[in-house]
Amino acid sequence: MVASSVWVRWPRRQTQFPARPTRPPTRGDPPVSTGRPTLADVAVAAGVSVSTASLAFSGAGPIAAATRDRVLAAAADLAYPGPNPLGQQLRTGRSGIVGAIFGDRLRRSFRDPVSIQMLDGLAQSLGAHDIGILLIPSEAGDVPPLVAHAAMDAAVVVLCNGPDDAVVAALARRGIPVVLVEGDLGAPTERDGPAGRVPASHPTARVGIDDRRGTEALVRTLRALGHERFGVVALPFGHDRRLGEPDPARDPRSGYLATRRRLAGIADAGVVPEIVIETPASLVEHGRSAGHEILSRPDPPTAIIALSDLLASGVVLAARELGLRVPEDVSIAGFDGLDLPWLAPDVLTTVRQPLAEKGRQAGEAAIALIAGVPFPPVILPVQYEQGTTTAAPRAASHSNG
Amino acid sequence: MVASSVWVRWPRRQTQFPARPTRPPTRGDPPVSTGRPTLADVAVAAGVSVSTASLAFSGAGPIAAATRDRVLAAAADLAYPGPNPLGQQLRTGRSGIVGAIFGDRLRRSFRDPVSIQMLDGLAQSLGAHDIGILLIPSEAGDVPPLVAHAAMDAAVVVLCNGPDDAVVAALARRGIPVVLVEGDLGAPTERDGPAGRVPASHPTARVGIDDRRGTEALVRTLRALGHERFGVVALPFGHDRRLGEPDPARDPRSGYLATRRRLAGIADAGVVPEIVIETPASLVEHGRSAGHEILSRPDPPTAIIALSDLLASGVVLAARELGLRVPEDVSIAGFDGLDLPWLAPDVLTTVRQPLAEKGRQAGEAAIALIAGVPFPPVILPVQYEQGTTTAAPRAASHSNG
DNA sequence: CTGAAAGCGCTAACAC
DNA sequence: GTGTTAGCGCTTTCAG
Numbered sequence: 001m002v003a004s005s006v007w008v009r010w011p012r013r014q015t016q017f018p019a020r021p022t023r024p025p026t027r028g029d030p031p032v033s034t035g036r037p038t039l040a041d042v043a044v045a046a047g048v049s050v051s052t053a054s055l056a057f058s059g060a061g062p063i064a065a066a067t068r069d070r071v072l073a074a075a076a077d078l079a080y081p082g083p084n085p086l087g088q089q090l091r092t093g094r095s096g097i098v099g100a101i102f103g104d105r106l107r108r109s110f111r112d113p114v115s116i117q118m119l120d121g122l123a124q125s126l127g128a129h130d131i132g133i134l135l136i137p138s139e140a141g142d143v144p145p146l147v148a149h150a151a152m153d154a155a156v157v158v159l160c161n162g163p164d165d166a167v168v169a170a171l172a173r174r175g176i177p178v179v180l181v182e183g184d185l186g187a188p189t190e191r192d193g194p195a196g197r198v199p200a201s202h203p204t205a206r207v208g209i210d211d212r213r214g215t216e217a218l219v220r221t222l223r224a225l226g227h228e229r230f231g232v233v234a235l236p237f238g239h240d241r242r243l244g245e246p247d248p249a250r251d252p253r254s255g256y257l258a259t260r261r262r263l264a265g266i267a268d269a270g271v272v273p274e275i276v277i278e279t280p281a282s283l284v285e286h287g288r289s290a291g292h293e294i295l296s297r298p299d300p301p302t303a304i305i306a307l308s309d310l311l312a313s314g315v316v317l318a319a320r321e322l323g324l325r326v327p328e329d330v331s332i333a334g335f336d337g338l339d340l341p342w343l344a345p346d347v348l349t350t351v352r353q354p355l356a357e358k359g360r361q362a363g364e365a366a367i368a369l370i371a372g373v374p375f376p377p378v379i380l381p382v383q384y385e386q387g388t389t390t391a392a393p394r395a396a397s398h399s400n401g
Numbered sequence: 402m403v404a405s406s407v408w409v410r411w412p413r414r415q416t417q418f419p420a421r422p423t424r425p426p427t428r429g430d431p432p433v434s435t436g437r438p439t440l441a442d443v444a445v446a447a448g449v450s451v452s453t454a455s456l457a458f459s460g461a462g463p464i465a466a467a468t469r470d471r472v473l474a475a476a477a478d479l480a481y482p483g484p485n486p487l488g489q490q491l492r493t494g495r496s497g498i499v500g501a502i503f504g505d506r507l508r509r510s511f512r513d514p515v516s517i518q519m520l521d522g523l524a525q526s527l528g529a530h531d532i533g534i535l536l537i538p539s540e541a542g543d544v545p546p547l548v549a550h551a552a553m554d555a556a557v558v559v560l561c562n563g564p565d566d567a568v569v570a571a572l573a574r575r576g577i578p579v580v581l582v583e584g585d586l587g588a589p590t591e592r593d594g595p596a597g598r599v600p601a602s603h604p605t606a607r608v609g610i611d612d613r614r615g616t617e618a619l620v621r622t623l624r625a626l627g628h629e630r631f632g633v634v635a636l637p638f639g640h641d642r643r644l645g646e647p648d649p650a651r652d653p654r655s656g657y658l659a660t661r662r663r664l665a666g667i668a669d670a671g672v673v674p675e676i677v678i679e680t681p682a683s684l685v686e687h688g689r690s691a692g693h694e695i696l697s698r699p700d701p702p703t704a705i706i707a708l709s710d711l712l713a714s715g716v717v718l719a720a721r722e723l724g725l726r727v728p729e730d731v732s733i734a735g736f737d738g739l740d741l742p743w744l745a746p747d748v749l750t751t752v753r754q755p756l757a758e759k760g761r762q763a764g765e766a767a768i769a770l771i772a773g774v775p776f777p778p779v780i781l782p783v784q785y786e787q788g789t790t791t792a793a794p795r796a797a798s799h800s801n802g
Numbered sequence: 803c804t805g806a807a808a809g810c811g812c813t814a815a816c817a818c
Numbered sequence: 819g820t821g822t823t824a825g826c827g828c829t830t831t832c833a834g
Contacts, residue, residue: 036576038811049821054813061814062819081575085552087811090491090826096551097498097535123538130546134498135534137524145531150497151486174482175437285742317743341686342718342743439827450805455829462830463803488827491810 037078039087046074057083095151098126098366099176101136101144101167103159103239112282112310113338114355115158118181121359122156129367143170152176154366159183159256169198177203177369179362182258205365205375207358211258211335214351214382215265215305218333221384222303223269225392227331231301232266232273233290233311235259241280243289262307262335274301279311287314288321295322295330302330302393309334309350313343316389327391337385347387354380438479440488447475458484496552499527499767500577502537502545502568504560504640513683513711514739515756516559519582522760523557530768544571553577555767560584560657570599578604578770580763583659606766606776608759612659612736615752615783616666616706619734622785623704624670626793628732632702633667633674634691634712636660642681644690663708663736675702680712688715689722696723696731703731703794710735710751714744717790728792738786748788755781 043053048071055063056071075082089095100122102115123133131153136146143166147155154177157168171178184206198204219230237246238255266273275294279286287306291314294300306312312334319326326332326346337352361378368375444454449472456464457472476483490496501523503516524534532554537547544567548556555578558569572579585607599605620631638647639656667674678694680687688707692715695701707713713735720727727733727747738753762779769776 039813040811050811051813051822052820055820058813064819067819079574082550083813084811085550086487086491086494086496087826088813089552090487090810090828091812091814093487093826095487100536119536120538123536127538127545127547130550132547132551133536135501135520135524135536137521137528144528146528146533149483149486149531150533151490173480288742313743317745321745341689342714344718344722440829441827451828452806452830453804456804459829465803468803484829485827488810489829491812491826492828492830494810 037080039080039083041078042071042075042080045078046071054083089151094153094370096130097132097134097150097152098122098363098370099134099136099147099150099152099155101138101147101155101157103138103157103165103167112308114282114308114310114336117355118158118359118362121356121361122363123359124356125360125363126366131363131367138167143167147171148174153370154179156181156362156366157183159258172198172202175202177205177366179205179207179365179369179375181207181358181362182209182256184257203369203372203374205369206377207361207365207380208257208378209353209358209380209382211351211353211382212261212265212268214335214353214384215262215307216268217265217384218335218349218351219266219269219271219305221386222305222331222333222390223271225331225390227303227393229301229303230266230271230273231294231304232263232276233287233294233304233306233315234263234276234278235282235307235311236280237278242278243280243286244278246276246278259307266305273305282308282310284310284314284317287311288318289314291315291318292322295319295324300330303390304330304332306332306334309336309338309340309348312348312350312389313340316343316346316348326389328394331390331393333387333390337383346389349387349390350385351382352385353382438481440481440484442479443472443476443481446479447472455484490552495554495771497531498533498535498551498553499523499764499771500535500537500548500551500553500556502539502548502556502558504539504558504566504568513709515683515709515711515737518756519559519760519763522757522762523764524760525757526761526764527767532764532768539568544568548572549575554771555580557582557763557767558584560659573599573603576603578606578767580606580608580766580770580776582608582759582763583610583657585658604770604773604775606770607778608762608766608781609658609779610754610759610781610783612752612754612783613662613666613669615736615754615785616663616708617669618666618785619736619750619752620667620670620672620706622787623706623732623734623791624672626732626791628704628794630702630704631667631672631674632695632705633664633677634688634695634705634707634716635664635677635679636683636708636712637681638679643679644681644687645679647677647679660708667706674706683709683711685711685715685718688712689719690715692716692719693723696720696725701731704791705731705733707733707735710737710739710741710749713749713751713790714741717744717747717749727790729795732791732794734788734791738784747790750788750791751786752783753786754783 039053040050043050046053048067052063052067053071055061056068100119126133134146134150134152136144138144147167147170155171156179158181168178235258236256237250237259277290277293279290287310290311294304295318304315306315312332315332316326319330319332324330334348334350337350340348358380361380365375440454441451444451447454449468453464453468454472456462457469501520527534535551535553537545539545548568548571556572557580559582569579636659637657638651638660676695678691680691688711691712695705696719705716707716713733716733717727720731720733725731735749735751738751741749759781762781766776
């Protein structure tokens with residue numbers, strides 16, 4: 001049974017909203033006179049000059065209380081909604097907007113709480129300065145028109161792809177300061193990729209976490225429990241997203257920094273995984289697929305490290321579906337420190353990163369760069385968190401893996 | 402064991418980025434000359450007038466190909482990044498930005514895939530017109546500064562609270578067209594709430610779904626299966642969010658439209674629920690709490706209707722935790738039509754709504770209003786979808802409920 | 803097809 | 819404490 005099966009859509013009339021009367025157009029008069037009162041109108045009504053009227057609103061200079069009240073009263077009379085931001089912006093050269101560019105589809109990024117929590121922190125620090133966030137979803141590879149044309153005072157770029165990131169190059173060309181979250185531009189000598197050149201002098205800041213030491217600590221803990229044979233479910237390596245074992249031919253220098261660093265931490269702990277599955281995105285279903293792939297093998301590894309909690313939770317689901325007990329039959333760990341109530345009764349062993357703080361720092365970085373102040377790189381610490389999904393392997397076999 | 406325990410933060414130097422040389426300031430010269438090339442510079446370099454140079458970039462008028470090439474070459478020479486959007490915006494009176502205002506915390510809204518999918522659709526339709534989305538998180542009740550001051554050509558307001566919504570009033574005062582998603586302004590006569598007056602003439606559009614008939618169809622189906630005793634886990638009733646049985650004293654006319662309408666649909670199907678639990682937000686954990694509350698009672702209802710899928714999935718978790726089989730012991734249904742892979746092997750019985758399409762329509766509405774064209778109300782259909790979480794009650798007792 | 807002129811709405815340096 | 823003045827960078831008539 002279907003609730004309703006047609007698209008209800010009332011006919012559209014072509015009538016315009018009532019146009020306000022405009023003064024007779026003179027030569028060179030732009031056709032876009034809004035008809036709304038301006039600061040000049042208020043000034044006339046209050047019997048003061050425009051500059052004084054401006055002061056009444058901005059408070060950016062000395063003004064007699066009586067004068068200010070007179071101006072505000074006149075404004076109220078005229079239903080003047082306050083200074084037009086467009087005029088302010090042109091005059092001050094500031095838009096009051098910071099672009100947030102996600103190197104991925106909105107849909108995919110936003111199904112991941114990691115992006116959201118970061119965005120929340122970003123909104124906090126920028127909001128405190130009355131700076132707005134312009135959402136710029138960006139398909140992998142191409143440069144969205146908004147990056148090229150929208151007004152913004154700075155941009156926060158999440159998950160850029162290294163030296164050749166065309167988005168960052170476009171921003172640099174426009175002179176827009178860039179905050180790189182979980183990204184870098186490569187060594188200065190590498191910055192002249194085909195897509196563009198980011199001059200070393202371009203105002204840039206970096207905010208990241210110490211993920212390398214995070215996975216290292218995690219893996220060391222698992223080794224101490226007796227695990228010797230590891231599987232890894234990895235985040236995407238780069239914009240060319242795929243599911244399966246990674247292409248051995250890929251340039252290990254390129255691709256997403258977070259993925260590279262978290263893998264490096266595993267190596268730091270002295271572990272060479274028996275199997276690595278790359279996923280196209282940090283989503284439960286991809287973790288589930290990867291989990292099935294790894295756990296269905298004969299004699300699978302005793303511990304699986306997923307590079308994100310969403311992936312790890314997918315692996316847990318896969319294990320459950322295969323009738324494996326977690327952590328008795330297989331230990332599963334994640335990364336991020338998300339709250340995943342639906343995994344109950346299990347609680348993921350993970351490496352918690354300060355997501356909101358990362359966003360907040362990115363916001364502070366943007367604010368600093370806008371003010372012309374350099375912002376030194378920030379690397380936030382992460383913390384190992386024991387959950388219920390890891391334990392010693394059933395038979396801590398000392399046979400070589 | 403802890404990966405690292407201090408906040409790594411390198412010392413901040415106070416050096417400025419190298420300031421570009423500015424021409425000696427003359428009287429009245431604003432201090433904010435960017436030093437970057439302008440269209441005038443390009444025009445000089447190309448040996449044409451500014452108006453011609455403008456045409457070379459906008460293509461909004463006749464221009465000789467040779468002239469255009471000369472201008473573009475000069476622009477490339479000067480590393481001119483294209484017309485400054487701030488100038489364009491003041492001149493055209495358009496910011497190219499639509500505000501997206503969520504009547505809730507960013508964090509909360511964005512943990513809910515419903516908001517995200519809508520936002521994705523919104524980005525689609527606005528992006529096709531090169532219009533950017535300004536993200537405006539809004540605490541319940543107060544008017545964010547960005548609503549009052551940010552430049553935008555229109556605003557999409559999600560989940561407004563009825564006639565007295567201060568955010569909508571503020572937008573109306575500024576003359577900014579408003580698209581209401583899942584909201585209304587009450588009857589015209591009610592629009593003069595204490596918080597503000599939204600004149601009937603103010604450009605406004607509405608986009609919603611046929612949720613009333615959705616829950617009606619759902620409940621009728623359950624009744625046909627033999628269910629007679631229902632519990633309801635409700636979305637928040639209004640900005641005053643709480644968990645528990647609803648305040649009987651609340652004005653049934655106020656509060657979130659979606660909640661009211663979905664409840665109305667249940668009544669339409671001839672059902673008076675034995676128990677209603679209101680939740681503070683559409684989140685799994687609240688559904689879980691509510692589920693425990695309902696299912697722990699003696700002789701609980703045989704069917705539980707949650708007004709969102711996230712809430713419903715929480716109820717499923719609660720049932721599992723209480724050792725109840727779904728749907729044998731209790732039927733559970735949701736609303737939205739989300740993909741919840743982690744609920745496997747269960748698939749929610751639900752009412753699917755076209756979320757992305759809702760966002761797309763909101764975007765189209767905004768575009769229409771910006772162009773001064775009225776946009777008639779849109780009510781999108783919903784569709785009942787049978788999952789595995791509903792079935793006939795174990796003993797379809799015909800004793801009166 | 804190109805150039806001249808006018809001004810969108812505002813702020814801020816400076817003179818009074 | 820207030821007014822004068824000069825644009826911010828751009829688009830768009832309209833004349834040639």
